[in-house]
Amino acid sequence: MSEATTAPQVGTDLVKRGMADMLKGGVIMDVVTPEQAKIAEDAGAVAVMALERVPADIRAQGGVSRMSDPDMIQGIIDTVSIPVMAKARIGHFVEAQVLESLGVDYIDESEVLTPADYTHHIDKWNYTVPFVCGATNLGEALRRISEGAAMIRSKGEAGTGDVSNATTHMRKIRAEIKALTAMPEDELYVAAKELQAPLPLVQEIAKTGKLPVVLFTAGGIATPADAAMMMQLGAEGVFVGSGIFKSGDPATRAKAIVKATTFYDDPAVIAEVSRGLGEAMVGINVDEIPEPHRLAERGW
Amino acid sequence: MTTIGVLALQGDVREHVQALTRVGVEAVGVRRLAELEAVDGLVIPGGESTTIDKLLRIFELHEPLKARLADGLPVLGTCAGMIMLATDIIGGIDGQQTLGAIPMTVRRNAFGRQVDSSEVKLTWRPDGTDMDATFIRAPWVESFSDDVEVLAVDEAHGDRTVAVRHGNAIATSFHPEIVAPGATPDDRVHALLVDIVEGR
Numbered sequence: 001m002s003e004a005t006t007a008p009q010v011g012t013d014l015v016k017r018g019m020a021d022m023l024k025g026g027v028i029m030d031v032v033t034p035e036q037a038k039i040a041e042d043a044g045a046v047a048v049m050a051l052e053r054v055p056a057d058i059r060a061q062g063g064v065s066r067m068s069d070p071d072m073i074q075g076i077i078d079t080v081s082i083p084v085m086a087k088a089r090i091g092h093f094v095e096a097q098v099l100e101s102l103g104v105d106y107i108d109e110s111e112v113l114t115p116a117d118y119t120h121h122i123d124k125w126n127y128t129v130p131f132v133c134g135a136t137n138l139g140e141a142l143r144r145i146s147e148g149a150a151m152i153r154s155k156g157e158a159g160t161g162d163v164s165n166a167t168t169h170m171r172k173i174r175a176e177i178k179a180l181t182a183m184p185e186d187e188l189y190v191a192a193k194e195l196q197a198p199l200p201l202v203q204e205i206a207k208t209g210k211l212p213v214v215l216f217t218a219g220g221i222a223t224p225a226d227a228a229m230m231m232q233l234g235a236e237g238v239f240v241g242s243g244i245f246k247s248g249d250p251a252t253r254a255k256a257i258v259k260a261t262t263f264y265d266d267p268a269v270i271a272e273v274s275r276g277l278g279e280a281m282v283g284i285n286v287d288e289i290p291e292p293h294r295l296a297e298r299g300w
Numbered sequence: 301m302t303t304i305g306v307l308a309l310q311g312d313v314r315e316h317v318q319a320l321t322r323v324g325v326e327a328v329g330v331r332r333l334a335e336l337e338a339v340d341g342l343v344i345p346g347g348e349s350t351t352i353d354k355l356l357r358i359f360e361l362h363e364p365l366k367a368r369l370a371d372g373l374p375v376l377g378t379c380a381g382m383i384m385l386a387t388d389i390i391g392g393i394d395g396q397q398t399l400g401a402i403p404m405t406v407r408r409n410a411f412g413r414q415v416d417s418s419e420v421k422l423t424w425r426p427d428g429t430d431m432d433a434t435f436i437r438a439p440w441v442e443s444f445s446d447d448v449e450v451l452a453v454d455e456a457h458g459d460r461t462v463a464v465r466h467g468n469a470i471a472t473s474f475h476p477e478i479v480a481p482g483a484t485p486d487d488r489v490h491a492l493l494v495d496i497v498e499g500r
Contacts, residue, residue: 008418008435008456015417018436018478021312022346022379041393044355046310046348081393081409082348083437105414105437128415204481212481255358262309262355263331 011128016150019106019130020214023047023083023151023237027227027258028216030054030241032072034079036250043254047083047105049239050076055112055159055295056242056281064114067095073102085132090299091117093126100129106151107131109144111298112158112241121299124148134218136169136296138176142197142205145213152211154235155296156219159242161283163220163229165296170217170233180206219296222247222280224260224273231264248278302497305330305339307365309355311347311380315477319490325497333364341374341497343490344381346436346475349408350393352380362397369401374468374496376489382471383408383439390442402466404444409437410473411457420456420474424463424488431486433462433474440473463489468496 009015026046031037037048052068053061067088077084083105088095090109095116099107109122111134121144124131130150135141141152154173156166176195183191183206192202204212217230218239227238238261240254247253256273263269291297306316308329320327320343330336342365344352356362369375369385377385383392387400391408411417417436424431431452440454441461451470452463462473476489 006421006456008420010416010418012419014419014434014478014480015436018312018434018475019414019417021315021478022348022436024312024314024347025308025310026348026351041350044351046351081391082350083414100415103413103415130414258351259355259358262359 013150016130017213019083020132020151023216024214025262026237027254027261028085028237028239029244029254030239031076031245034075036245037076037080037084039251040244040254041080041082043251044258045082045254046237047085048076048080049085049087049108049241050104051087054242054245056161056246057159058112059159059284059293066113067092067099070098070102073099073104077103087113088122089113090115091120091122093122096122096127096131100127104129109133109149111155111295115298121147124150132216134296134299135173137172138180138205139195139197140299141173141211141215142195142201145201145211146198149213151214151216153216153218153239155299156217156221157286157289158219158295159284160220160286160289161222161243161246161281162286163222163226165286166217166219166221166230167233169296170230170235173215174234177205177209177211181209220286221257222283223277224256224270227257228260228264228270231261237261243281246281248280253277253280301326302341302494303328303339304341304343304493304497305335306343306345307352307381309359310351311345312475312477313345315475315479316343316345316378319477319485319487322485323487323490323494325494331359333361336361336364336368341493342376343493344375344377344384345477346379346381349380349383350396352384353397357397362399366399369399369469372468374493375401375470376493377469377471378475378477379436379438379473382406382441382473385469385471401469402444402448402464402471404448404464404466405442406439407442408439410440410460411435411438413437420454422452422454422462425451426492427488431488433476434478435462435474438462438473470496
């Protein structure tokens with residue numbers, strides 16, 4: 001029998017966006033050591049985010065926050081078999097090149113790190129590795145997609161344990177998508193202008209009622225109920241940053257958040273997994289953070 | 301009407317539901333025992349196999365599903381689903397379990413990391429024509445018993461076995477459920493599952 005042969009096509013849209021599809025319904029956990037990565041994998045994480053300091057520590061310690069040490073990322077890649085993501089600074093295309101060369105499976109161009117460029121984000125089409133980017137609203141999400149992001153996460157206020165911003169941003173994105181689907185076609189031109197987003201993407205969303213890429217949520221998620229609420233608000237999966245390894249019993253809490261994300265619509269399961277988790281991360285109210293120090297406002 | 305479930309613990313459940321709907325069956329998510337008992341066939345989707353394995357056991361679906369598969373429940377597993385259907389895994393994590401519906405050894409993350417994920421053209425042997433296949437951190441079949449039928453081989457990666465059938469169970473390394481925007485879906489793999497369920 002003759003078999004068809006062509007060279008494999010890597011880094012296609014389908015392969016990049018499809019990778020995010022495989023993470024759906026799952027929890028991606030921030031880890032700072034190979035040991036934490038192992039705990040996350042054993043708890044049922046679908047991927048880990050390798051970084052040097054979790055957002056709560058970045059916030060506490062201040063200073064410029066950058067891509068992690070390649071040794072540390074390599075250590076995590078060598079330790080777990082699930083996908084490994086890592087963060088590059090907004091606009092820092094060389095950090096992204098380095099992360100791609102290390103073999104990370106997804107790059108998060110992240111507002112949690114200090115931006116490297118206050119005008120331009122990374123041109124993400126130039127990479128084989130896919131990117132996830134944060135967004136506080138639909139226009140921001142569509143601008144990132146037009147730059148090549150293959151996955152979007154709503155921004156919360158990272159490192160706070162306060163889920164209120166994540167809620168605001170998920171609701172905002174959902175409401176703006178819904179508004180587009182109800183709009184007459186001849187109003188989409190102005191809608192695109194107001195969203196500051198490309199018209200073809202706006203027209204596509206008006207038709208399909210969803211983003212063309214997977215939408216996760218992030219920022220301030222600390223409990224199983226937080227994760228389930230974000231899923232009920234339309235997130236397709238959850239990033240948990242400081243919420244796990246800044247809590248009293250990370251392994252138990254990690255497992256509980258994984259279970260609650262799968263059964264996000266079943267209060268009995270969420271109640272069951274929420275029992276006896278020990279201390280949640282202490283947390284900071286977003287309102288108490290002076291505006292220049294709010295991470296969600298980085299990126300545009 | 302034929303009802304085919306999609307194991308909905310984690311992964312690209314929606315894409316499989318859409319594919320099954322296109323081939324004319326009722327598609328439902330399966331997360332609970334009662335839901336599993338009500339279906340005529342099952343899809344185990346793409347996702348993270350270590351996560352799906354854990355959730356299957358935590359929510360006490362592993363044994364009942366294994367028993368239904370042993371009784372001949374028609375099943376399709378894609379990517380992580382292929383790993384779940386194997387008897388043995390290379391490159392799994394400590395304690396990772398499978399359902400053992402197909403006597404084969406599967407190598408996890410066989411093609412490499414995400415930067416090695418790719419689209420490939422291969423031949424779908426059941427009808428001898430081309431099929432576009434999308435591999436995402438995919439496994440391949442390392443070895444299999446004599447009664448396993450090979451449905452597709454990936455020549456571009458050195459003649460790797462990437463789709464197999466054993467009785468009522470089908471497994472693919474690639475994702476027939478994933479469709480590029482604007483492209484015409486190729487639902488032959490899902491149609492084969494429906495043929496098995498409906499006894500054709």
